Amino acid sequence: MTALFANYQRFNFEIVSGQMVTLTDNHDKQYLDLTSGIGVCNLGYNHPVVKAAVQQQLDLVWHTSNLYQSSLQEKVATLLTAGSNKKVFFCNSGTEANEAAMKLARKATGKSAILAFDHSFHGRTYGSLSLTDNPGIKKGFGPFVPGIKFAKYNDPAALDQITDDLAAVILEVIQGEGGLEAADGKWLQAVQAKCQAKGVLLIIDEVQTGIGRTGKLFAYQHFNLDPDIVTLAKGLANGIPVGAMIGKEKLADAFGPGSHGSTFGGNPLAMAAAKAVLETIDQPFLDDVSQKADFCWYYLQKEIAPLPMVTGISGRGLMIGIHLDTKVPVSDVIQQLQQAGVLTLSSRGNTLRLLPPLVITGSELMQGINTIKNVLEEAIVH
Ligand SMILES: Cc1ncc(COP(=O)(O)O)c(C=O)c1O
Known part of the structure; x- marks a missing residue:
């Protein structure tokens, strides 16, 4: 018996504690985590700096509302905008960040249509779900927000x-x-150029790719892009719920007093955690992520790519998709990896998705990849 809606398909164990990249379940079994709680705990579990920041804030005040000044929000916004004159709005999740982006884009341009892409995922609330191309999760929930192409x-x-x-x-x-499809840099630049030529805002959803996941603070920085709006959540506060929308200053008038808001948005605990995260993810940290990622890709190409059921590997940095032949269902592989003490994720198209905490070491990455290799070699072909 459960008092919960069955909207999540859950595995039959519970994670009860965590330390950096190791999680322990309710049977005292330990796992090497290659999920970061779906790209959230980029600094691993129980990170001392984030924990201390949250504990310190807990002793001061943990909710104040947005009726008052917030030096913590100012600080996090400054860290996110790195000296540019962009503006930030804080909310509590990725879907809310995309809702804010959609509202801001409509109000600032006076236009309503928005173009999204196939296989996109932007969240589960009506605006974000309308921007999402996944018939399975949209079924039965229509009609959706009009004007989306x-x-x-x-x-x-x-x-x-x-x-x-x-x-x-x-x-x-x-x-x-x-499915971990990575856009081509030239295509992204052509999209941006066309947007600029047509007076269309470019929104980049960095909810999963952001906060160091690919070796840069934002993945769009690999391509020299200059988006009008960027949305964030997941890794920003390492597990304390948060979302953020960054927008260019030219859009600021559309989000004047009373235009948009959130009771919990920019909550002091989330802001204390986000400040600690952003101060930790500095350039040397990002360089280290890039170095580990280079090693990881080298090792994946050497050990995993040649396996007969592996049809490709895609992604960037520590955001990795191992594409499997449908004869080897990814759900089986994930369960066998759990038994072998490694936690992984799936993505569209029978893809094994790895989002390890960015604090993972090279030898832990090797251990994880070796376990994946062993499990795939023994996989039952359906
Ligand atoms: C790219 C992207 N956008 C938006 C979301 C929605 O974020 P949330 O679940 O925090 O609403 C997700 C979540 O997986 C995501 O990956």
């Missing part, structure tokens, strides 16, 4: 759909839920 991701022909009636184009530079 879809184009083919990574396809030059999609540029023709960027027309001046659009308020915005929204995309992920790597589709986290959509």
Whole structure:
């Protein structure tokens, strides 16, 4: 018997504690975590700096409302905008960040249509779900927000759909839920150029790719892009619920007093955690992530790519998709890996998804990849 809705398909164990990249379940079994709680605990579990910041804030005050000044919000916003004159709005999740982006884009441009891409995932509330291309999770929930169009991701022909009636184009530079497809840099730049030429805002959803996951604070920085709006959540406060929308200053008038808000948005505990996260993820930290990721990709190419059931490996940095032949169902592989003491995720198209905490060491990455290799070699072919 459960008093919970069955909307989550859960494994039959519970994680009861965690220390950096190791999780322990209710049977005292330990796991090497390659999930970060779906890209959230980028600094691992029980990170001392984040924990101390939250504990310190807990002793001061843990909720104040947005009726008063917030030096913590100011500080986190400054860290996120790195000296540029962009503005930040705080909320509590990725879907809320995308709702805010959608509202801001519509109000600032006076237009309503938005172009999203196939296999996108932007969240589960009505605006974000309307921008999401996944029939399975949309079934039965329509009608959706009007004015949303879809184009083919990574396809030059999609540029023709960027027309001046659009308020915005929204995309992920790597589709986290959509099968770890990474956009081509030239295509991304062409999308941005077309948006600029047509007076269309470019929104980049960095909810999964952001906060150091790919070796840069934001994945779009690999491609020299300059999005009008960026959305964040997941890793920003390492597990304390938070979301954020960063927008260019030219959009600020559309979000004047009373225009948008959230009771919990920018909550002091979340802001204390986010400040600690952003101060920890400095350039040397990011360089270290890049170095580990280079090693990880080398090792994946050497050990995993040649396996007969592996049809490809995609992603970037420590955001990795191992594409498996459908004869080896990813759900089976995930369960066998759990038995072998490694936690992993899936993504669209029978893809094994790895989002290890960024604090993982090279030898822990090797251990994880070796276990994946062993499990795949023994996989039952259906
Ligand atoms: C790219 C992307 N956008 C938005 C979301 C929604 O975030 P949340 O679950 O915090 O609402 C997710 C969640 O997986 C995501 O991966």
